[in-house]
Amino acid sequence: MTRTNGPLLRGLVLGSGTSQGVPMIGCRCPVCLSPDPRDRRTRASLFVDDGTLPFLIDTATDLRFQCIREGIADVGAVLYTHHHADHILGLDDLRRFCELRQERLPIYGPAITLEILARMFPYAFQEKGGTAGYVRLLSHPVERSFPLGKLIITPLPVPHGRITTFGYLLERDGRKLLAYLSDCQAVPEEILSAIHSVEILMIDGLRDEPHPTHLTSRQAVKVARQADARQTYLTHLTHHKSHRDREADLPAGIGVAFDGLTIVLD
Ligand SMILES: [Zn+2]
Ligand SMILES: [Zn+2]
Numbered sequence: 586m587t588r589t590n591g592p593l594l595r596g597l598v599l600g601s602g603t604s605q606g607v608p609m610i611g612c613r614c615p616v617c618l619s620p621d622p623r624d625r626r627t628r629a630s631l632f633v634d635d636g637t638l639p640f641l642i643d644t645a646t647d648l649r650f651q652c653i654r655e656g657i658a659d660v661g662a663v664l665y666t667h668h669h670a671d672h673i674l675g676l677d678d679l680r681r682f683c684e685l686r687q688e689r690l691p692i693y694g695p696a697i698t699l700e701i702l703a704r705m706f707p708y709a710f711q712e713k714g715g716t717a718g719y720v721r722l723l724s725h726p727v728e729r730s731f732p733l734g735k736l737i738i739t740p741l742p743v744p745h746g747r748i749t750t751f752g753y754l755l756e757r758d759g760r761k762l763l764a765y766l767s768d769c770q771a772v773p774e775e776i777l778s779a780i781h782s783v784e785i786l787m788i789d790g791l792r793d794e795p796h797p798t799h800l801t802s803r804q805a806v807k808v809a810r811q812a813d814a815r816q817t818y819l820t821h822l823t824h825h826k827s828h829r830d831r832e833a834d835l836p837a838g839i840g841v842a843f844d845g846l847t848i849v850l851d
């Protein structure tokens with residue numbers, strides 16, 4: 586299915602929340618009770634479409650709800666950042682896309698993450714059987730840049746507590762279109778230079794207070810400056826601050842992601 590004349594890349598934020606989502610179950614804080622729809626954050630995930638191959642970064646716990654909310658009817662691949670529960674537990678809902686496409690979906694990510702997925706969801710990796718009603722995946726552990734649709738995807742290993750996660754850089758026609766770094770506590774020098782002058786940076790900006798495995802909003806702003814990103818969005822956000830208050834505290838060129846945010850790069 587090849588389409589033409591579309592944008593170079595369209596990114597759609599499926600989820601912008603931290604692992605528990607916002608509102609949190611049973612929390613009565615002002616942000617969890619906020620009427621602003623931007624304060625309703627499902628678990629972090631991004632939908633990307635280059636006009637030839639729509640794909641996901643992560644299958645968040647809320648995947649089914651996110652796809653229905655956004656009218657997503659086709660997914661042809663998944664990039665995984667890491668194996669924390671909030672990023673993988675929607676995997677079983679890929680069965681619908683396997684069924685619609687009548688094919689096995691390729692999934693890409695760190696080898697350890699794909700091994701853990703195969704242990705958790707062994708039926709999804711069975712070689713036998715068709716795709717009607719089943720989730721059927723093909724595992725592609727990656728370390729270096731690889732082509733996907735019309736994009737070149739580069740894994741960006743970054744520290745995240747006891748594990749290393751992958752961010753991803755998405756390039757097309759020699760342009761660094763988008764870097765996605767959803768879960769990280771620091772961005773090493775070599776990753777900063779890999780993403781330098783990227784057009785859109787979407788980065789972990791968890792909260793204002795320090796956290797052992799995530800960047801604070803201030804640290805994320807510093808990374809955005811060092812990387813000289815044209816536009817940055819903070820994501821993977823907690824209930825500690827409302828969307829509006831977060832936005833008010835950020836300098837020009839740095840915004841706050843929200844569920845449903847669409848980015849179009851022509
Ligand atoms: Zn996470
Ligand atoms: Zn709350």
Ligand SMILES: [Zn+2]
Pocket residue numbers: 667669745768
């Ligand atoms: Zn994580």
